[in-house]
Amino acid sequence: MTEHVEVTGHGTHHVVPDLVIVRARVQCDATEVAAALDQASSRTAAALQAAADHGVEARDRRTDDVGIHPRHDQHGQSVVGYTAYQALHLTVRDPNRVGALLQALAGAAGDALAVDGVEMGAEPSPSALEAAREAAFGDARARASQYATLAGASLGAVLTIREGGLEDSHPRPMMSRAADAFAGSMPVEGGTHAVSTSVTVRWELA
Incomplete structure (x- = not known):
């Protein structure tokens, strides 16, 4: 069997954010399952229509x-009702429209709306993803070279390359009851957005 070393490298390329991700959910309480689901469904439909009316494609x-x-009741024994929910993921391509969108969502869904996160983002362009891949490969090669040196060998041909997934950030929670105040004149800004990936590379040892 050919001697080899396999290393995972990580690479990141920073781009200017050009869109906003809104993560929200509609949550409705009722005494019966069907009623909770019906309310959640109708409020979700209203929220999606409001998003469409405000330019979200x-x-x-x-x-x-x-x-x-x-x-359950306060003793945790008897079932007193049901909570139905549905999560929404909205991509806003004009950051200046986020405030008006949040107000529209709150108006359409009422107190059933919860906003879980508002974050800057960017679609990974082919050039940004390629730059992240190159950085990840360079990181993997540097690590592999160190291991090869410790083993008294040198890197030979690349045997396999396997790419990992893009990394994503998680939103910070914010309750929607304050959506109107939050949306008033909110400037959504961000310095850079990281497009990150990983590659696992196997080299032959010479």
Whole structure:
């Protein structure tokens, strides 16, 4: 069997953010399962229509998750109702429209709306992704060279390359009851957005 070394490298390329990601959810309480689901469905539809009316294109509107769970009394014994929810993921390509969008969502869904995160982002362009790949490969090669030196060998031909997934950031929670105040004149700004990836490379040892 050919001697080899396998190393995972990580690479990041920074780009200027050009869009905003809004992560929200609609959450409704009712005494019956069907009623909770119906309310969540209708309020979600209203929120999605409000997003469409405020310029969020169909490709940028999606639902991420849906579920229902029981609510219990203060003693945790008897079921007193049910909570149904549905998550929304909205991509806003004009950051100046985020404030008006949040106000529209709150108006459409009312107190059923919760905003889980508002963050700057950028679509990974082919050039940005290629730059991140090159950085990841360079990181992997540097690590592999160190291991090869310790083993008294040198790197030979590349045997395999396997790319990992793009890294994503997680939003910080914010309750929607303050959406109107938050949306008033909110400037959503960001310095740079990181496009990151990883590659696992196997080299032959010579």
